[in-house]
Amino acid sequence: MNRDNELVQEAWINLKAGEQSLARRYAERALLIADDIGTKTKAYYILSQTADTPDEKRDHLETVLAYDPTYAEARRELAILDGKLKPEEIVNADRLPAQSSGAQKAKADRFTCPQCGARRFFTPDGKSLVCEHCGYGDSLSIEGAADESDFFVAMATAKGHRKAVATQVFHCKGCGAEFVLAPGVISSTCAYCDSPHVIRLAESRELLEPDGIIPQALTLKQAIQKLAAWVEGRAIHPERKVDPPRPVYLPVWTFDLGGGININGQRVIFDEGNLSGWNQTRRVTKTEPVHEQYPVWLNDLSVPASKKNTSILNHLLPTFDLSAIKPYDARYLADWCAEIYDISMSDASLEARAQAVRQYTDRIRREIMDIQNMRLSSAGMTVESFKLILLPVWITEIHYNGELHTILINGQNGRIVEVDG
Numbered sequence: 001m002n003r004d005n006e007l008v009q010e011a012w013i014n015l016k017a018g019e020q021s022l023a024r025r026y027a028e029r030a031l032l033i034a035d036d037i038g039t040k041t042k043a044y045y046i047l048s049q050t051a052d053t054p055d056e057k058r059d060h061l062e063t064v065l066a067y068d069p070t071y072a073e074a075r076r077e078l079a080i081l082d083g084k085l086k087p088e089e090i091v092n093a094d095r096l097p098a099q100s101s102g103a104q105k106a107k108a109d110r111f112t113c114p115q116c117g118a119r120r121f122f123t124p125d126g127k128s129l130v131c132e133h134c135g136y137g138d139s140l141s142i143e144g145a146a147d148e149s150d151f152f153v154a155m156a157t158a159k160g161h162r163k164a165v166a167t168q169v170f171h172c173k174g175c176g177a178e179f180v181l182a183p184g185v186i187s188s189t190c191a192y193c194d195s196p197h198v199i200r201l202a203e204s205r206e207l208l209e210p211d212g213i214i215p216q217a218l219t220l221k222q223a224i225q226k227l228a229a230w231v232e233g234r235a236i237h238p239e240r241k242v243d244p245p246r247p248v249y250l251p252v253w254t255f256d257l258g259g260g261i262n263i264n265g266q267r268v269i270f271d272e273g274n275l276s277g278w279n280q281t282r283r284v285t286k287t288e289p290v291h292e293q294y295p296v297w298l299n300d301l302s303v304p305a306s307k308k309n310t311s312i313l314n315h316l317l318p319t320f321d322l323s324a325i326k327p328y329d330a331r332y333l334a335d336w337c338a339e340i341y342d343i344s345m346s347d348a349s350l351e352a353r354a355q356a357v358r359q360y361t362d363r364i365r366r367e368i369m370d371i372q373n374m375r376l377s378s379a380g381m382t383v384e385s386f387k388l389i390l391l392p393v394w395i396t397e398i399h400y401n402g403e404l405h406t407i408l409i410n411g412q413n414g415r416i417v418e419v420d421g
Contacts, residue, residue: 245407
């Protein structure tokens with residue numbers, strides 16, 4: 001073991017034993033002789049734990065992150081200093097608090113006309129809620145972009161690991177009836193008074209409310225017209241009656257990723273030797289180990305948040321323009337149902353990292369051609385932030401050629417994707 005590593009180890013032992021002054025001295029001595037980033041990173045983190053003032057602690061933590069942006073403990077410590085995270089909210093991911101499986105009370109918003117009491121619906125122009133009876137409208141003008149949440153802060157708390165609660169109960173403000181919502185539903189229509197409601201997820205601590213939404217831009221009539229034109233253009237002859245498309249908002253996680261993809265392998269070294277005249281020597285080939293990193297930056301990498309709809313969403317996701325995401329507002333769901341996520345943010349982040357490696361693999365292999373037995377890893381990648389968004393989709397099925405085909409209509413732009421089976 002190198003001397004600097006020995007000093008860091010002694011510093012860590014003393015820190016755990018509560019001997020902060022000794023820990024500080026060992027860490028400072030390690031920094032005087034350290035010649036690698038890993039040792040410096042650990043030493044500065046130990047110094048942050050022995051700091052006398054918040055400003056000194058912040059300086060050391062920022063130095064740690066300058067060396068290693070993926071250092072989760074330092075990110076969380078900074079979040080605590082910034083007031084974004086409370087120490088009591090931090091959980092052990094391997095020992096999460098028990099998650100309630102019973103029904104929970106939830107408040108609901110009732111979207112009825114204040115003038116005549118009839119139902120209101122969201123207009124495809126994205127600007128208002130309109131009464132289907134008297135035409136009264138409320139402006140729905142929401143400016144700005146959807147907020148993103150800090151990934152490291154969320155992963156330190158139970159929110160980052162939670163999946164959807166099994167059931168919820170809401171009380172209808174219109175007629176007083178109570179309903180148990182099916183798993184995965186965040187909006188519903190009262191079976192008695194027909195008033196649509198949206199569950200306020202903030203009432204349940206185990207759920208993350210959506211951060212953003214792409215408003216639906218197609219009416220049912222327009223969706224049917226798109227479907228009819230698509231069927232005619234492909235000369236499809238349905239073998240059974242085709243049901244009208246059903247509208248739904250489907251949940252999706254988006255992640256911003258930075259850092260780099262770690263590259264390991266062997267680089268081929270060519271020693272040309274003496275290639276002049278008649279006395280030419282043969283080229284001698286040797287290899288040396290390679291440990292490099294390829295820089296990565298991906299914005300809004302999307303991962304389906306519902307197991308049930310993962311396969312169909314993977315087909316449809318590339319057709320959405322995610323730059324059009326608006327801040328979430330429950331009124332957008334006044335006339336559409338929406339599904340709750342059942343894939344936790346922490347699980348989705350692992351898939352996002354895997355997707356990033358797959359996206360960069362071909363590019364890396366094209367640009368770096370002198371490495372044999374190349375192995376790529378997402379260990380050096382950082383998930384910076386995330387959002388939970390809702391995407392508008394129309395869904396129906398068509399039987400033809402003896403098979404059932406699921407048809408998906410993008411509720412943002414009308415593009416259609418077919419999923420076999």
